[in-house]
Amino acid sequence: MKRFAALFTALDRTTKTTAKVDALAAYFADAPEADRLWTVALLSGRRPRRAVTTMRLREWAAERAGLPLWLFEECYPVVGDLAETIALVLPPATGTSAASLSNWMAEIAALAQAGEPARKARILAAWDALDGTERFLFNKLITGGFRVGVSQKLMTRALARATGIGEAELAHRLMGDWTPATTTWRALIVAPDPAAALSRPYPFYLAYQIEDGPEALGDPSGWHAEYKWDGIRGQVIVRGGEHFVWSRGEELMTDRFPELAQARDFLPEGTVIDGEILGWAGDAPLPFAALQKRITRKTVPKRLLAEAPVVLCAYDLLEDAGRDIRQAPLAARRARLEALLAALPADAPLRLSPLLPFDDWAALAETRKTARGAGAEGVMLKRAAAPYLAGRKKGDWWKWKLDPLTVDAVMVYAQAGHGRRATLYTDFTFAVWDGAALVPFTKAYSGLTDAEFREITRWVRHNTLQRFGPVRQVRPEHVFEIAFEGIQKSPRHKSGIALRFPRMARWRKDKPVAEANTLDDLKALLGRYG
């Protein structure tokens, strides 16, 4: 664990990507293979499940530190991270451990299986053998919360440097549902077994947002336009007589969307389609909220299947007759996709994302305005001559989203953030006027600069009216412009509405509280866009 802790410290200390890649590449070049494999797994989000409840962990840590539980609980919000709080309150370790990361991962898997008394004894023993950072990492790993500020892209770059294998090839090898228990460093990275690749998806190509209109993209005739759908990016794979559905987060969602099993009946062997999974009714997508109900369920009850059926809105073909065609130009891939889907019945759960015809950018700008009405959040622009790239790369795919909807709202509650933001108030509740009363209608956490968060934090500390546990009710004095992507009816919320992606667009210091928007304003937006 010492070597892994040193790697973590090096990564945690810097925000410079070159320094991170250097540290990772050095580690991948000389750490034991089993540790390298675990490191790749952890950095690509393949965390072990939680091995113990956090309640037990809090109790044991407080007991070991000789503190009353309430005092431990008071420390947690100040630190903002449970694993770190535990690491800090425990007395110094009395021993050391030479066990490697993979040894510790085996121990964590074993203690998860043990009965509670044995589990407690093993955790206490671990705390006593691990120093500050090692102990913190151990706690992160047993609580299933391990995360570090390294993107998959950076890790792949470092891996490429350490192994001499190309980044794109590595990115593909790392896809799928492997775990360190089901593979080895050799089988995954060095000499992949083709049989293991049956369910493996391709790395997704991700678009950049266009900041100022699309004119800079040049001749419009070189571009395809489609609506930008608001669903779950997904890949549907038909191989070996089976089908697999993957999310962009590399989660296997085959069972979650049983409708898509029909892909097996309609698509030939060796087909991989990229598209958007959408809730669908008749001829139009359902609002995202309908899909949201489906995402959280591993298996889907019949009622929900009827209420919120899904389709794959297909826009790209990555594998055709078992052949990886990602290097072919989009226009050619699209032609093959259209041919494949042409034969499908109208009610099939696979639909083509239609191309939006346009002669010039002004015409597309007009079409973009219709997106919200079509249940989309803007338009996509894809270069017709471009291959299908991996990851977020600038140049060939652009999203041109609609400007968000906005309301001016009054801050009424504040709560401290977590982790990096633990000592700042960053989580706010906003209200609009309903007559003389302020009705809370949304929360928002992002959009302010660090300096603004510090400023509002100081203000919150001095303007608290009441405390409800970690939540502070503050003087209704500050107006913020809240931007959001959509608005829906919601019986679960007091205000009767729910927003999609709310965030703080601006701190309206110029605006008196009395001039904030009203619940009627929100209802009008609901009528227009809900």
Added chain:
Amino acid sequence: MSVLTFTERGIHCPAGDFFIDPWAPVDRALVTHGHSDHARPGHRRYLATATAAPVIRHRLGGITLETVRYGETRRIGDAAVSFHPAGHVPGSAQIRVEVGGEVWVVSGDYKLEDDGLSEPFEPVRAHAFVSECTFGLPVFAWRPQAEVFAEINAWWAANAAAGRVTLLGAYSLGKAQRLLAGVDRSIGPILTHGAVEATCAVMRAQGIALPATVPVTPETDLKAYPGALVLAPPSALGAPWARRFGAAATGFASGWMALRGVRRRRAADRGFVLSDHADWAGLNAAIRNTGANRVFVTHGYTAVFRRWLAEQGHDAEIVQTAFEGESLDRAEDEA
């Protein structure tokens, strides 16, 4: 009548009609040390230790200030007053007030570890103790300063070897001199920001031994000082002032650096956990050693610390003051 009372202007002694570290103008102020939340302008008369006096004069200008030696007893009205080392910064004091056989002690800011520069903290027996609790949570546990200095030295040496300037942010009174006295001077030259240098100059003039430093001015030829360590107030690190050092390695030394969240939010390469305040164990030890049953807790995690002390059998109360300690707000603002 109580030996001390807590008023809107500050901690007051009715028997001697004086205030300790008052935040609004008063006739007679007894001042524990020179930090700006304790030594404020506008009082008619000041009393402080002889070691603390030069910095207080430097900061507050033409004030009427009388000095006292550590352990020397002064009668003020019906009160007997003495100052005792608090170990916070050079000259810092706890103030002991005895009226009719009852002893109260006001801690000011304090730490228990001997930093090699400040007069080491001296336990004083008391019936009642007014204690700061800036770091009054058990997550704060300082490592011995020798270990922290070893880390700082290793970092500085590595930066020097890589041809980079090392820019370390620290309060200009106390922390900067502690760093100056504690780092390994054989690694390279030590440069100072004007605010740090001014305080160093005051201390040198009063006979406190500090290593030689080079003040940074617009005329300073930085190339003449390869591998330098630059000591500056935290606020200077993000300011245009710091640009002259090019791609310098940056760090902060503060107790708040114990928290990963705070460390990561700072735009600095490194955070060193070094505080001039007592950690959790230090606060508890200090309170235990006074033998006081009554404890008043001021700036810091007062609500939590009060409840903890009450559970330990103390008669504990919270006192609202205008003291800030090593305030996170200020640490944030100066980033």
